[in-house]
């Protein structure tokens with residue numbers, strides 16, 4: 001397997017807290033891979049390390065064959081690897097279209113983009129992606145006027161503005177009602193199949209994982225506990241114990 005994302009022995013501590021310890025994982029181009037683990041097991045920390053929010057203390061992170069562990073968020077984003085957040089980060093006072101415009105690639109966008117007229121190409125791409133996630137009719141509404149689930153869809157569309165090769169999604173279904181969850185999962189699958197975007201997804205809902213991921217990694221106490229097909233992971237006694245022990 002040639003990996004699009006290859007993490008080797010990645011470790012990260014915060015003061016005395018070892019958040020990630022010697023983690024290795026691989027995601028092949030075109031895959032949808034899950035990342036699970038009890039609260040505090042280090043999932044978000046690993047995403048932050050991969051996406052460039054903070055450097056790792058030791059180990060290696062390669063994306064498309066290139067070492068990226070020494071790069072920062074904008075440089076990694078430019079290479080086609082982006083993350084979304086557990087807490088939605090949209091601008092409530094801006095319209096959906098404005099949110100989309102400021103999400104256009106860092107090199108020609110950033111905050112300055114909202115003070116300019118959108119280029120026709122940006123407008124077209126923003127509209128087509130809002131259509132893709134089912135928000136085209138709401139494109140002129142402010143972000144804050146959307147339901148929480150719709151905000152998640154907007155955030156996903158904003159990430160797609162960058163035409164990523166790979167997305168790291170941190171609990172995309174958290175707080176969304178079951179009806180919208182199915183819609184979101186459908187969009188994630190279509191982004192994978194039709195846009196060719198590789199996905200690494202943090203998700204607690206095992207039913208969601210079974211439907212989405214071809215492989216799952218499970219973290220516990222900052223370390224990799226298990227890796228396998230969803231059906232194997234679901235029945236893995238170590239995984240079950242880790243979740244039971246966490247409550």
Ligand code: ADP
Pocket residue numbers: 014017018019037038039040041042043044045046
């Ligand atoms: P998860 O996403 O699996 O719930 P996190 O990666 O958020 O877990 O947290 C793992 C551990 O690292 C926790 O003990 C958390 O308190 C700690 N941690 C995470 N980020 C920071 C930070 N920026 N500063 C200090 N401690 C942190």
Ligand code: MG
Pocket residue numbers: 043044045086
């Ligand atoms: Mg987290």
